[in-house]
Amino acid sequence: MATATEAPAPVQETRSDRIVMICNYTALGLFTLAVLYPLVYVVSASLSDPKNVVSGKVWLWPVGFSIESFKAVFDYDSIVSGFGNSVVYAAGGALLATVLTLFAAYPLSRKGLPGKGFIMALFVFTMMFNGGLIPTYLVVDRIGLLNTRWAIILPAALAVWNMIITRTYFQSTIPEELVEAAKVDGCTDFGFFWRIVLPLSKPIIAVNLLFYAVAQWNSWFNALIYLTNEHLFPLQLVLRQILIQNNFDPSQVRDTAELIRMKELQEQLKFSLIVIATIPPLLIYPFVQKHFVKGAMVGSLKG
Numbered sequence: 001m002a003t004a005t006e007a008p009a010p011v012q013e014t015r016s017d018r019i020v021m022i023c024n025y026t027a028l029g030l031f032t033l034a035v036l037y038p039l040v041y042v043v044s045a046s047l048s049d050p051k052n053v054v055s056g057k058v059w060l061w062p063v064g065f066s067i068e069s070f071k072a073v074f075d076y077d078s079i080v081s082g083f084g085n086s087v088v089y090a091a092g093g094a095l096l097a098t099v100l101t102l103f104a105a106y107p108l109s110r111k112g113l114p115g116k117g118f119i120m121a122l123f124v125f126t127m128m129f130n131g132g133l134i135p136t137y138l139v140v141d142r143i144g145l146l147n148t149r150w151a152i153i154l155p156a157a158l159a160v161w162n163m164i165i166t167r168t169y170f171q172s173t174i175p176e177e178l179v180e181a182a183k184v185d186g187c188t189d190f191g192f193f194w195r196i197v198l199p200l201s202k203p204i205i206a207v208n209l210l211f212y213a214v215a216q217w218n219s220w221f222n223a224l225i226y227l228t229n230e231h232l233f234p235l236q237l238v239l240r241q242i243l244i245q246n247n248f249d250p251s252q253v254r255d256t257a258e259l260i261r262m263k264e265l266q267e268q269l270k271f272s273l274i275v276i277a278t279i280p281p282l283l284i285y286p287f288v289q290k291h292f293v294k295g296a297m298v299g300s301l302k303g
Helices: 015-046 049-055 066-075 077-111 118-128 133-142 150-156 160-173 176-184 189-200 201-219 221-226 237-244 256-299
Strands: none
Touching: 015 256, 049 077, 049 256, 066 237, 066 256, 077 118, 077 150, 077 160, 077 189, 077 201, 077 237, 077 256, 118 160, 133 221, 133 237, 150 176, 150 201, 150 221, 189 201, 189 256, 237 256
């Protein structure tokens, strides 16, 4: 009678394997600390007493818990308006850019599009060559976008790399046989795109929305060169003025009693602003996380 197959003996770990494993875990641990410590320090400094922050007593955990800096942040008019502007730019820019990306990627994913190779070459060309800052500024100026919200949204309305990932997702997910079957049933190209393609493309739509929204939220350079009206400044540009230029005017605080403490709060306000600017992307990510990995991985496959 045949005996049952014995399980293979476990591979013995050698001394060199243990050394390599220890080195790997040590390197990963140091890298994790290097990433986490600045985040922990910023949060701790924003929740500490301003005197302890200025004197350098805060190095890991909050010292003398205080939320005074967060209260002072929202008394500063430019920060409140900048936060609202950033929400508008991130939401509006992400929606517009995602729509344009889908409209550009889907036709380029189908085999029957005439001149598809030439059109794709034009898109790729823009990734490698551009007119530069001055020609771009002149274009924005000539079409009347300076000092408008569209100056922030339109120039960043389509990322070619995102379009390529989206096109690859369509090629990998929407087979040509499905298109032909829909045409046999009398479905138009737009009807197929609206009724079949979009419901099957939730992962890549979530990826595009997240990429574009985070890019718009973190953007400040376009606002720096296209906007002079402070009421249109995004939060990141206001944050830049405070962090780099140290341009924080206490006279804009409505509560005069706060002026006495403003000098002490000035250093701590920087940390509070960083925390406030980081919260919206962290809140959005959990809602798209379940689609994010699938969409990014499928879309990044070679088409």
